[in-house]
Amino acid sequence: MRFTKGHGTGNDFVLLPDLDGELELTPGFVAALCDRRRGIGGDGVIRVVRSAKHPEAAGYAGEAEWFMDYHNSDGSVAEMCGNGLRVFVRYLLSNGLATPGPAGLPVATRAGVLVTVVSDDTISARMTPARVYAGSTATIGALTVPGVAVDTGNPHLVCGLHDGVKLSALDLTRAPLHDAALFPAGVNVEFVETAEPVDGLDLHVRMRVHERGSGETESCGTGALAVGAVALRDAGLAAGSVAVDVRGGRLVVTHDTDGDWWLAGPAVLVADGEVDPAALV
Numbered sequence: 001m002r003f004t005k006g007h008g009t010g011n012d013f014v015l016l017p018d019l020d021g022e023l024e025l026t027p028g029f030v031a032a033l034c035d036r037r038r039g040i041g042g043d044g045v046i047r048v049v050r051s052a053k054h055p056e057a058a059g060y061a062g063e064a065e066w067f068m069d070y071h072n073s074d075g076s077v078a079e080m081c082g083n084g085l086r087v088f089v090r091y092l093l094s095n096g097l098a099t100p101g102p103a104g105l106p107v108a109t110r111a112g113v114l115v116t117v118v119s120d121d122t123i124s125a126r127m128t129p130a131r132v133y134a135g136s137t138a139t140i141g142a143l144t145v146p147g148v149a150v151d152t153g154n155p156h157l158v159c160g161l162h163d164g165v166k167l168s169a170l171d172l173t174r175a176p177l178h179d180a181a182l183f184p185a186g187v188n189v190e191f192v193e194t195a196e197p198v199d200g201l202d203l204h205v206r207m208r209v210h211e212r213g214s215g216e217t218e219s220c221g222t223g224a225l226a227v228g229a230v231a232l233r234d235a236g237l238a239a240g241s242v243a244v245d246v247r248g249g250r251l252v253v254t255h256d257t258d259g260d261w262w263l264a265g266p267a268v269l270v271a272d273g274e275v276d277p278a279a280l281v
């Protein structure tokens, strides 16, 4: 079975070309591929499939030829992955499967059709608008941090750190506890601290994330969007740009004057190969 390995700011994925939707992608197989010792290793698996050939995306086929079929490393399915979407587009371009038009390149996701724009090393995506909708908390051991629920196509809980608590001190080896009634399908949890100003951008923050279905990752694009939305809201800015530093680099979130939400950053393919499914346990 052919695969490609890629990442966006260290959020890494195994891409499986299955252009006509013939592969049976079970949760166990996804988890085995993502195993960092016995498999290829990754935060998730992305099946590259024609929208028309996938039951969850056939309705989008008129708008977007390709469907990003995203799976977390534990085999669960997610609605959206911001870094995955940008890496997916890099894959389509590198393999001659798509050419961006004047209005960009649309891609179908479980959160709808999203338009992407390519500019050299940077791939930007016009994201599902971030919706801040409730207060909540996340708990790590004895530490409970207030936060806000944000929907970016998938669920997030954005928790700002205060009272001298440092991002570097958090233990994210286990999932932070959250309100299961507010997040019945689970949640991605971001912890945030403010950072020194950077040239050309309105705000600058640092975050760490514990992803639903994957654990702590080096980066999360939808999480960065959620964090950027809360930072802009807290600063009283109706539009603006936020540098969001993650463990794996920097993403830029922009809420423009048209009301669109953009996520921008690098998207890199690092290897092509062949995996023997029978050898994965």
Ligand SMILES: N[C@@H](CCC[C@H](N)C(=O)O)C(=O)O
Pocket (backbone or CB within 6 Å): 011, 072, 077, 078, 079, 080, 081, 082, 083, 084, 154, 155, 188, 211, 212, 213, 214, 217, 219, 220, 221, 222, 223
């Ligand atoms: N890393 C992704 C998000 C992947 C899905 C997430 N774990 C979920 O279950 O919602 C990103 O870059 O957005």
